[in-house]
Amino acid sequence: MTDTALRADALGKRFGRRGGRGWALRECGFRLPTGRVCAVVGPNGAGKSTLLALAAGLLPPTEGRLTVLGTTPAEARPRVGFVAQDKPLYPQLTVAETLLMGADLNPERWDAAVAENVVKGGDLDPKARIRSLSGGQRTRVALALALGKRPELLLLDEPMADLDPLARHELMGTLMADAAQYGTTIVMSSHVVAELEDSCDHLLLVGDGRIRLAGDIDDLRAAHRRVTGAADAGLGAHTVVESRTTGRQLTALIRPAGPLTGDWRASVPSLEELVLAHLRNPQAPALTTAVAVTEERAA
Numbered sequence: 001m002t003d004t005a006l007r008a009d010a011l012g013k014r015f016g017r018r019g020g021r022g023w024a025l026r027e028c029g030f031r032l033p034t035g036r037v038c039a040v041v042g043p044n045g046a047g048k049s050t051l052l053a054l055a056a057g058l059l060p061p062t063e064g065r066l067t068v069l070g071t072t073p074a075e076a077r078p079r080v081g082f083v084a085q086d087k088p089l090y091p092q093l094t095v096a097e098t099l100l101m102g103a104d105l106n107p108e109r110w111d112a113a114v115a116e117n118v119v120k121g122g123d124l125d126p127k128a129r130i131r132s133l134s135g136g137q138r139t140r141v142a143l144a145l146a147l148g149k150r151p152e153l154l155l156l157d158e159p160m161a162d163l164d165p166l167a168r169h170e171l172m173g174t175l176m177a178d179a180a181q182y183g184t185t186i187v188m189s190s191h192v193v194a195e196l197e198d199s200c201d202h203l204l205l206v207g208d209g210r211i212r213l214a215g216d217i218d219d220l221r222a223a224h225r226r227v228t229g230a231a232d233a234g235l236g237a238h239t240v241v242e243s244r245t246t247g248r249q250l251t252a253l254i255r256p257a258g259p260l261t262g263d264w265r266a267s268v269p270s271l272e273e274l275v276l277a278h279l280r281n282p283q284a285p286a287l288t289t290a291v292a293v294t295e296e297r298a299a
């Protein structure tokens with residue numbers, strides 16, 4: 001049994017040939033322990049879907065290495081559930097036939113009760129054809145297929161994007177209950193950061209194909225401070241992620257290099273404040289706490 005769900009070492013993915021669109025991911029390094037619920041956030045085109053497709057074994061890396069559940073993505077595939085952004089399903093099958101297909105494809109692992117519960121929650125007619133379902137209803141069937149597989153690692157690409165607020169709440173609860181009961185590692189991309197704060201304990205912030213922040217959310221938050229003070233006070237050796245001056249007052253999000261001296265009001269930022277500050281300032285230096293911890297242990 002491995003204690004690492006995902007590990008990337010100098011991972012890179014380039015689409016097309018030289019002179020084509022270029023690198024979707026480059027020099028990515030991070031470690032995600034098993035049993036965590038990890039949010040993957042970043043701007044459009046940052047590389048989130050590419051990272052999830054690499055982890056699902058659907059794309060080969062161009063350089064570096066990605067280890068999934070201690071092995072290659074291809075070997076890990078039977079133990080991994082993946083819901084892609086466009087939720088591909090067979091339009092001509094009914095809901096019930098789709099679940100039967102899930103059972104056929106995963107004979108050793110299939111948990112019919114879990115899959116049927118997810119579908120029942122949406123009041124879906126088992127005889128309805130997939131092509132007649134709304135986007136949100138299709139998402140529900142795709143999640144039922146992925147969860148019914150009893151995966152050790154669940155990769156979800158913007159799973160909540162087309163769900164109504166009640167369905168989001170209910171399905172997020174189902175995912176969290178699954179994670180708590182079976183220790184399933186969940187990796188989900190999303191643009192709604194405020195929604196992730198309650199459910200996720202780990203963060204991967206991707207920007208322009210690079211890992212900008214990676215690690216335990218509490219550790220990442222604790223490594224930063226939101227500070228307010230006099231505009232002329234100066235922030236010395238601290239790493240400034242973002243700063244704004246209004247009149248004589250300076251507000252900044254910093255990574256303290258040591259104790260804060262001087263007359264600063266300081267607080268630990270929320271996940272949303274942390275992510276937004278890094279998104280607004282793509283040049284802020286990266287921080288990957290989990291990799292640092294691994295390296296310290298290895299030393």
Ligand SMILES: Nc1ncnc2c1ncn2[C@@H]1O[C@H](COP(=O)(O)OP(=O)(O)OP(=O)(O)O)[C@@H](O)[C@H]1O
Pocket residue numbers: 015016021023024042043044045046047048049050051
């Ligand atoms: N199959 C492909 N062929 C060529 N380029 C691709 C392909 N898939 C992705 N890309 C490019 O790789 C980069 C990363 O795309 P990706 O879909 O991973 O971003 P994302 O973070 O998931 O974006 P979004 O938030 O909009 O879903 C983009 O520049 C995109 O144009």
